[in-house]
Amino acid sequence: MNRAIIDQVRQRASERCEYCGIPETDSGLRFHVEHIIACQHGGSDELGNLALACPDCNWNKGTNLTGIDPDTGDVTVLFHPQRDAWREHFQNDPPRIKGDTGTGRTTVWLLNMNHPLRLRHRLWLWQLGEWP
Numbered sequence: 001m002n003r004a005i006i007d008q009v010r011q012r013a014s015e016r017c018e019y020c021g022i023p024e025t026d027s028g029l030r031f032h033v034e035h036i037i038a039c040q041h042g043g044s045d046e047l048g049n050l051a052l053a054c055p056d057c058n059w060n061k062g063t064n065l066t067g068i069d070p071d072t073g074d075v076t077v078l079f080h081p082q083r084d085a086w087r088e089h090f091q092n093d094p095p096r097i098k099g100d101t102g103t104g105r106t107t108v109w110l111l112n113m114n115h116p117l118r119l120r121h122r123l124w125l126w127q128l129g130e131w132p
């Protein structure tokens with residue numbers, strides 16, 4: 001992946017994680033340009049398959065494309081930041097992120113978005129007016 005593509009992804013995302021929405025500037029960590037559909041599954045380096053993700057979201061997502069909806073037990077496709085509209089699947093209930101659809105619930109659960117340490121971080125960001 002070349003530098004120009006990485007810069008385009010970072011700029012398109014306004015330097016925020018495209019899953020949980022935290023800003024890169026306050027994370028203290030460099031965010032990852034991740035393959036939404038992993039290379040292992042034939043995903044490309046095209047812009048439409050790339051997303052900016054914080055390390056927590058990226059590490060928890062890994063190469064997964066689906067997960068188990070915690071409410072229904074159904075195998076469910078994960079949120080795709082370039083095809084899906086965030087607000088159709090999630091809502092912020094600071095500092096929590098709630099899934100409104102199967103895709104939203106499954107993504108929140110698989111990416112462990114409401115881990116206590118992540119809630120503490122988002123609460124701090126929320127109090128600073130930097131999230132959501």
Ligand SMILES: [Zn+2]
Pocket residue numbers: 017018019020021022053054055056057058
């Ligand atoms: Zn994230």
